[in-house]
Amino acid sequence: MEELRSAMDEHMELMTDLVQKLSSELRSGIRPAFDNFIGFFHAIDWKEPLLASLLTFHVVLLIVTIFSRKNTNFQMCLFLLTLLGVYFAESLNKFLGDNWKKFATQNYFDPSGVFLSVVWSGPLLTIAIIILINTLFCMCYLIVRWKKAEIRHRARLSRNKQH
Template sequence: RISMEEGQSLPEGAEPIYDINGTTGIDDFIGGLEEQVYAMAREAGNAPKNFTEDVQAFIAAVDWNEKWIQGLLLGHFLLWVITLGFRRRFYLQVFIFFMVCAMVWSSEHINSAAHVRWQSFSTQDYFDPSGFFISVMFAGPLLALALFQMINFLIISANMLVEVKRNELKTNLASKKKKKKQ
């Protein structure tokens, strides 16, 4: 990059590719590219116009009859049922939480491996380098579960705090009664 000192100007006919006042302009550049892509897709007549259409396009692009996708959805469902059913079992929740965190952490590696071997288990390659599919179908539901568990941990902690305070008050009251009798 050429830095522009105060008072300098660009050579005749040159146009800056970034804001010469100090910002890189990368946000403007990426925003412009994004708008061009959407404009080209609109001209072709197949660009999603809003979030709802984006979701509908995603749903239409996925073959929901593939056994591995059905198994993935069933796995998420069972994990949610187990987590909700045993939400008061603290140590089980901790185990599930760390298991979920490990699965989310490994999703990039799973995506890379699945991209290489997709033909052995799928009819199409859902596993692009950006990881959109695995983020939506694998990591997203797991992160939602982890968020639920964090909220559940806060509730468990609040209930424990109330219980400890009650026991402390009972103990103090009992010791005061004992002192009065003596």
């Protein structure tokens, strides 16, 4: 019995150490990421026409997504278009990086595409996820309606057989 108690105590000490290490890594891991985000946010001139129009585009697309939530066919087209926008982000980043002087005051378009991923692909993926969740809810609603109709149909058939 004493061996079991010592094994349990040893195991608890090991688990405590692991939890403390994990929590310290999480605390130190979140702060640098937050600092990087704040630095990224302040390094960008958000009043540039390109960024203002891009923000407007994403807001309008989100509004269209919300108002068209009952039109599944339109939502699927919108879903495919948003994913195509993400797919062509690399080509768009290269094109915009080559021509940035025509529409921006500084070159935001690095070769790795971080800026475009944040301001272009991120919002498009968020809208695509919203469309996907809406489609799943619509599918669940249709399945429930179909099952209710099937139950009513079976009840009608059984009533007709009894008479």
